[in-house]
Each structure stands twice: as C-alpha cells, then as structure tokens.
Amino acid sequence: MNTTFLTAAVLLFVAVVMSCQTAWVWWNGRHGAAAKRMAARLESLTAGSTSRREALSILKARRLGAATPLARALPWLHSLDAWLMQSGLPWSLGxxxxxxxxxxxxxxAGASLANLPLAVALSGALAGALLPVLHVRRHRARRLRxxxxxxxxxxxxxxxxLRAGHAFSSAIDMAGTEFPEPAGGEFRTTFDEINYGVSLNDALCGLANRMPVRDLRYLVIAVLIQRETGGNLAELFDSIAWLVRERFKLFDKVRVLSAEGKLSAWVLGMLPIGSAAIINFVNPDFLDPFWNDPVGIRLLDGIVISMICGALWIRRIVRIRV
Incomplete structure (x- = not known):
C-alpha cells in the first residue's frame, strides 16, 4: 500500500476525531448540563428569581435582552416582563x-356561531382577551399583599x-431561609447577589424594585440612610415592624368602616341585572322593546354606561388609601 495514502488516511482520521471532539466540547460548553445550571444560576441572580432551585432555565427564556430589536422598539416590554415576574407565575410574555x-x-368564534351582532362579538372577544391579564394581575396583587x-x-x-451578633448579610440569609414564599425567595435572592459581589445598597435597591411594596421601600431607604449616618439597626427594624403593624390595624379599621359602602355598591350594581333576569323569566315579552326597538337599544346603552360610571364613582369613594 502506498505510504502517501496511509499518511493521508491517518491524518484524515485524526482530523475527523479532533473535529468531533471540538464540536462536542463546544456543544457541551454552550448547551450542556453544567452550562445550563450556570446560566440558570446567573439568571436567577440578575433577574430576581424567587428561589434557589437549579431548575430556573425558564427565567432565561422569559427575560428580554436589551439588544434585541423588539426590546429597542418597545421599551415597555421590560416593564411588562417585570410585572409578569412579580406575579410569581411561570409565564413568559409569549x-x-x-x-x-x-x-x-x-x-x-363562539359569538359568530351564535349569530350575535358584530359589536357584541368584538366586545366579548376583547373581554375574553383581557382574562389572562386579569388572572396575572390578581396573582400579582395577592403575592405582593x-x-x-x-x-x-x-x-x-x-x-x-443583629442583636445575636450576626452580620446584616447573614441576617438576610436567615430571613430567606426561615420564611416561606414570597419573602423567603426574595431575601434569598438578595443574599445571593451580595455573595456574588453586588454591593449591599444595589442588592437592597434590587429587592425594592422586584417587590414594589411601599413598606419595603421605607425599610430599604431607612437601612441605606442608617449605613451612611450610623445608628442602631436592630432598633430601626423594631420601629419599622411596629409602624407596619399599626398601619395594618388602621387599614383593617378602614376596611370594616367601608364594608357597608362596598356592599351597597354590589347591591346597586346587581339589582338592575337581577331584576331584568327575573322579569325576563316571568314575562319574556315584557323586555322585547329593549332588544328590538332602536329607542330601547339606545336606552339600554345609556343604562349600561350610567351603571359603569356609577360603579367607578362608588369604588373611588369607598377605596381609602392608608
């Protein structure tokens, strides 16, 4: 056998093996298990996740890169993504x-099959499209509360x-370990950020940005001022805890006093609908002019608009901020 042919075959074999090895190393470094764990860990720290679990790769998929054309064209998508993350749901924007x-x-499609008017079908479609947004909003409000x-x-x-002699970062770690979600996860993320080199001020500001709670912002501002001016941090936490509890007591009193107004709003809002349903059940022909006569349809539109305005006005009256 020709020596040149053997040399070429050996070199070709070595080149193929080295190419396969290079491709495997590249793939494992970018998409392997260790790379995924590291990316999830870093993403959990920068994105503000709510737990230390390793299976956090979903956060990487849901975060928007600042260099993407869509993010540059629609900057409010970042705020929407943060709003979605605050709900605690494992949902992405997509x-x-x-x-x-x-x-x-x-x-x-259901309205089209039922042969409903176009305006009613479009209104129903808009209301149906808002249902997931209302679901996320409800979860976010409940988590923040x-x-x-x-x-x-x-x-x-x-x-x-702090009175027991622990450092402030260790106290944050203890709070993240002892408390359930959502407080435990948020304080664990803050402690992890501090461990990875983020300054304490930036970590606390990140906590306040992830959880837009008024009392938490007061806490962060007080801690930042105390770090600049000095003082007893343990007494500061006691004062803030007492202040928050007193605010909750006042809020509960206001809620009890405004319960009558809220009940009146529900009764006044549901009374016309309930009365119309009973009348339609007892005498179906009595309300036909509302559905068939143009004047009745205009009156019905005015009634609906008036009820919506009245409900919003009553809500504004009985909703007292503390």
Missing part, C-alpha cells in the same frame, strides 16, 4: 400574548439576628 389571543379568538403581611415578621427576625 405565553401571555398567546393566551390573550386564544381566549379572544375563542369568544369571537402576602409579602407585605410577612414584612413585620421579617423585620423582627432581622432585628433579633
């Missing part, structure tokens, strides 16, 4: 948009930890 489109199209209720106990634990 899933939210797809859910809105699916609900809207489903309602529109739960965090706000946990804040006095968190302040008490931070104060006790």
């Amino acid at each position: 899933r939210l948009c797809a859910s809105c489109a699916a609900f809207g199209l489903a309602v529109l 739960h965090f706000e209720r946990q804040l006095p106990e968190v302040c008490d634990m931070l104060g006790r930890a």
